[in-house]
Structure formats: structure tokens, C-alpha cells
Amino acid sequence: EVQLVESGGGLVKPxxxxxxxxxxxxxxxxxxxxxxxxxxxxxxLEWVSSIDKSSTYIYYADSVKGRFTISRDNAxxxxxxxxxxxxxxxxxxxxxxxxxxxxxDYNYWGQGTLVTVSS
Amino acid sequence: xxxxxxxxxxxxxxxxxxxxxxxxxSQGISNNLAWFQQKPGRPPKSLIYAASSLQSGVPSKFxxxxxxxxxxxxxxxxxxxxxxxxxCQQYNSYPLTFGGGTKVEIK
Numbered sequence: 644e645v646q647l648v649e650s651g652g653g654l655v656k657p658x659x660x661x662x663x664x665x666x667x668x669x670x671x672x673x674x675x676x677x678x679x680x681x682x683x684x685x686x687x688l689e690w691v692s693s694i695d696k697s698s699t700y701i702y703y704a705d706s707v708k709g710r711f712t713i714s715r716d717n718a719x720x721x722x723x724x725x726x727x728x729x730x731x732x733x734x735x736x737x738x739x740x741x742x743x744x745x746x747x748d749y750n751y752w753g754q755g756t757l758v759t760v761s762s
Numbered sequence: 763x764x765x766x767x768x769x770x771x772x773x774x775x776x777x778x779x780x781x782x783x784x785x786x787x788s789q790g791i792s793n794n795l796a797w798f799q800q801k802p803g804r805p806p807k808s809l810i811y812a813a814s815s816l817q818s819g820v821p822s823k824f825x826x827x828x829x830x831x832x833x834x835x836x837x838x839x840x841x842x843x844x845x846x847x848x849x850c851q852q853y854n855s856y857p858l859t860f861g862g863g864t865k866v867e868i869k
Contacts (some may be wrong), residue, residue: 678858680806688806688849690799690858700858705763738805745794747812752843754803 645669645751647739652756659729662677663756665722673697673717680722681735682755691737692724692725693744705725707733729760764788764828764852768861770794774869779835783864790830794854797826797835800863801846810835840866 651663665677691750692713693702701713722739733757736757742749765788775781793813798806798857808817813833823838824841837844847867850861 687863688800688851688860690851690860693856693858704857706816744794744856747794747853748808749796749798749811749851750808750817751770751852752807754805 645741647741647751647753649737649739649753649756650759652737654759654761655729656762657730657760659760660725660727661729661758663724663726663737663758665724665753667720667722670741672715672720673674675741676745677715677722678740678742678749679713679722679737680740680752681733681737681758683732683735684737689735694722695743726758729758731760732762733758763846763857764791764855764858764859766850766852766861768848768850768864770864771847771862772865772867774867775840776869777840777842779840779869780838780846782852783835783848783866785828785835785861785869787831787852787854791852792831794851794852795826795828795833797824797852798849798851798864799844799846800849803868837866842868 646668648666676695678693694713710728714723736755738755741751767786795813797810800806814826847865
């Protein structure tokens with residue numbers, strides 16, 4: 644069974660940092676592109692970042708470029724999102740999702756980890 | 763960036779109704795469109811990809827159509843478990859973008 648489990652969220656002050664993790668199991672992690680998508684409380688879905696299976700191709704939303712860094716460790720079946728210089732508008736539930744733009748098959752999502760940015 | 767506009771933003775329908783949700787892209791995206799269903803407190807669930815391909819395990823009451831800039835998601839006979847928010851997403855190019863969502867409520 645495919646499982647994606649996020650962790651690392653929490654309450655942080657503006658300007659602070661966190662490292663979000665996504666532990667993958669039930670599939671060959673190194674064969675799949677991975678993504679981070681966030682959802683502010685009561686709002687819609689916003690794509691944040693994508694990374695291909697070998698970390699060769701990485702993409703970011705303009706709203707997080709220069710502040711967030713996506714990475715993966717295929718040996719540990721893990722996806723990461725380093726989030727720096729946090730702002731109130733980064734407050735959201737952060738989901739990791741398996742999927743590739745080449746297939747459009749974003750069919751597995753974790754339960755999300757909540758990041759709250761507040762003083 | 764490609765903007766995705768969903769309509770309506772909300773609708774009220776009865777069990778058994780046929781429901782259609784529309785998604786329009788600000789530029790052509792071929793058939794690179796997905797539909798997701800999200801219930802409160804749950805992650806999104808993939809329903810359709812490539813505009814009209816049903817995800818494994820998704821009931822056939824869901825169908826998608828369209829190409830280019832105009833797309834639709836149809837639920838043929840609304841059931842209680844279908845009351846949720848639906849999102850379209852284009853994956854033709856980065857940045858990936860979602861529609862604003864359509865909340866389907868019970869009439």
C-alpha cells in the first residue's frame with residue numbers, strides 16, 4: 644500500500660525556518676517525481692514545488708522561490724522541503740504528493756503537516 | 763502562468779441530480795488537466811487525469827471531457843458521498859495551477 648507521511652510542521656515566528664519531511668513507503672520511491680502542495684486554512688490548493696526522480700529538475704512557485712528548497716533522499720525514501728524566511732501567508736497545511744507532469748497522475752497524497760507562522 | 767477558472771464556485775444539488783462543473787484555462791493546455799475531490803479534513807483525491815481518464819477505483823458516475831481551454835467534470839447521479847469540493851488542475855506547464863474550487867452542497 645502506498646503511504647506518504649508528512650512531518651515537521653509547527654508554530655514558527657515570522658522569519659523563522661522549518662524542515663518538512665515526507666516519508667514514502669509501498670512503492671519504489673526513486674522511480675517517481677514528487678511534489679509539495681499547500682492549502683491555507685479555508686482556502687484552495689496551491690502548488691509549491693516539484694522534483695523529478697533524480698533531483699535533476701526542480702521547480703518552484705514564484706511565491707516561494709528563493710525561500711523554500713525541495714530535496715529528496717532516494718536511499719531513505721524521503722522527500723523534504725526546507726522553508727525559510729517564513730511569512731504569515733505561508734501558514735497552510737503542506738501535502739506531499741506523488742506524481743509527474745508527464746503523466747498527470749497525481750494519485751497519492753499524504754495527510755499533510757500544518758505550518759503556522761505567527762508572532 | 764496559466765490561470766484556471768472554475769464555475770460555479772458553489773452549487774446546491776439533490777441526491778440523484780446530474781451535476782456539471784466547468785474549468786477554463788487562460789491558454790490552451792491540450793488535455794493536460796486533472797480533477798480532484800476533497801472532503802473536509804481530508805487530502806485531495808484524484809478522480810480524473812488527462813482530462814477524461816478515470817483513476818483506478820473511481821466510480822464511472824464521474825466523467826471528464828474537454829481539450830484546449832474548456833473542460834467539464836460531470837457527476838451523473840449525485841450521491842451523499844459526493845458532496846465535497848472539486849478542483850481542476852493543469853499540468854501542461856509549470857507553475858502547476860489549480861482552479862479555485864467548486865463546493866457541491868446538499869439542497
